[in-house]
Amino acid sequence: MTAPGHPAAPEAAVRVPVRPALRTLLTTGDPNGVGPELAVRAVRELGTGAPVVVGDRHVVGHYAARSGLRVREGDGTAVAEADVLDLLPVPEALPPAAFRPGEIRAEAGAATIAALRTAVAAVQAGRARAVVGCPHSEEAVNAAGIRFSGYPSLLARLVGVAQERVCLLLVGGGLRIVHASLHQRLADATGELTPQRVGHAARAAHAYLTGTGIAAPRIAVFGINPHAGEGGLFGDDDQRVTEPAVRMLRAEGIDVHGPFGADMVLGDRTGERRFDAYVAMYHDQGHIPVKLLAGRGAAALAVGAALVFASVGHGTAFDIAGRGVADPSAVLTALRLTAGTAPSAPPADPAHSGETRP
Numbered sequence: 001m002t003a004p005g006h007p008a009a010p011e012a013a014v015r016v017p018v019r020p021a022l023r024t025l026l027t028t029g030d031p032n033g034v035g036p037e038l039a040v041r042a043v044r045e046l047g048t049g050a051p052v053v054v055g056d057r058h059v060v061g062h063y064a065a066r067s068g069l070r071v072r073e074g075d076g077t078a079v080a081e082a083d084v085l086d087l088l089p090v091p092e093a094l095p096p097a098a099f100r101p102g103e104i105r106a107e108a109g110a111a112t113i114a115a116l117r118t119a120v121a122a123v124q125a126g127r128a129r130a131v132v133g134c135p136h137s138e139e140a141v142n143a144a145g146i147r148f149s150g151y152p153s154l155l156a157r158l159v160g161v162a163q164e165r166v167c168l169l170l171v172g173g174g175l176r177i178v179h180a181s182l183h184q185r186l187a188d189a190t191g192e193l194t195p196q197r198v199g200h201a202a203r204a205a206h207a208y209l210t211g212t213g214i215a216a217p218r219i220a221v222f223g224i225n226p227h228a229g230e231g232g233l234f235g236d237d238d239q240r241v242t243e244p245a246v247r248m249l250r251a252e253g254i255d256v257h258g259p260f261g262a263d264m265v266l267g268d269r270t271g272e273r274r275f276d277a278y279v280a281m282y283h284d285q286g287h288i289p290v291k292l293l294a295g296r297g298a299a300a301l302a303v304g305a306a307l308v309f310a311s312v313g314h315g316t317a318f319d320i321a322g323r324g325v326a327d328p329s330a331v332l333t334a335l336r337l338t339a340g341t342a343p344s345a346p347p348a349d350p351a352h353s354g355e356t357r358p
Contacts, residue, residue, distance in 0.1 A: 033108075
C-alpha cells in the first residue's frame with residue numbers, strides 16, 4: 001500500500017519479445033554446378049544481410065571452409081551474424097559419393113528438388129519470407145525421374161496453383177519480360193498459346209508491378225509472328241491469340257498495348273513506346289533481349305505464385321564448377337529483387353474460367 005502523500009511506484013515495464021525479421025532462403029541448385037559456390041559467396045559478400053542457405057551439409061561445408069565461414073545449422077530463423085553461414089540442411093539429399101563438381105548426375109538432380117521443397121515448406125510454415133534458387137540442371141532432374149521444365153512449373157505444383165498461372169519474369173538490362181510459355185519445343189509452345197494463357201502472364205506481371213509500387217503499369221504484348229502477323233499476311237496466329245488477349249485485358253482495366261513486333265517495340269523505348277513490362281510468347285523471344293543487355297546479371301522471378309521466388313538467369317556452368325571463379329552477380333540481383341517484392345495470391349481471371357483454344 002502506498003503511504004499518504006507519496007506517488008504510486010510505476011509498474012514494471014512489460015518486455016515483449018521481438019521476433020527477428022524473416023530471412024530469405026537461398027537454395028544451392030544443382031550441387032555439382034556453380035550453385036553452392038555462388039550461395040557461399042553471396043553470404044560472404046552480404047554479411048549480416050545474408051540469406052539462409054538450403055542444401056546438403058557436406059557440399060555447403062566444402063565451399064564454406066574455402067571462404068572462412070563457420071556453418072551453423074538451424075531451422076532458418078536465426079539472426080544473421082558476420083562470418084557465419086546459416087544452413088537449413090536437407091538431410092541425405094545427395095550421397096557424398098555423388099558430389100562430383102562438373103558432372104551431370106541424377107542424384108544431384110534429386111537433391112536440387114529436395115532443397116527447393118524444403119525451402120518452400122519453410123516459407124509456408126512462416127519461418128522465412130522468400131526463396132531464391134541457384135541454377136539447376138533440367139537434364140539432371142529429369143534423369144532422377146522427376147518431371148521438370150524449370151522452377152516456375154515445379155513451384156506451381158508445390159503451392160497448388162495451375163501451372164499456366166505461374167510465369168517467369170526475366171529482369172535485367174532495364175527490361176522486365178514475362179513469358180507466356182517457357183521450356184518447350186517452339187512448335188509446341190506456339191501451338192498451346194491461347195488468349196487466356198497470354199492473359200495469365202500479363203496479369204501476373206501487372207500484379208507484381210503494382211506490388212512494387214508502380215500504380216498504373218504499362219504493359220506491351222509481343223506478337224507471335226514477325227510484325228505481329230502484319231494483318232494476317234504472316235499467319236493468323238496473332239489475330240486468334242494476341243489481339244483477343246489485348247482486348248480482353250484492356251476490358252479488365254489493365255493498361256496493355258499491342259501486339260507489337262518484338263524487334264520494333266524493343267528498338268524504340270521512348271515516349272509512348274516506353275513500357276514497364278513486356279509479354280513474350282516463347283522462351284527465346286524474351287530471353288535474348290534481356291541476356292544481350294544484362295549478360296550474367298539477369299535474374300528471374302516466378303510471378304503468379306502465392307510466395308516470393310526468384311532465381312538466376314544463367315545455367316549451372318558445369319565447366320567451371322568447383323574452380324572458385326563463378327560470378328555471384330546474378331544471385332545478388334535475385335536477392336535484391338525478392339527484398340522489394342511482397343507475396344500475392346495468383347491474379348484472378350475474371351472473364352474466363354477455363355483454358356480454351358481459339
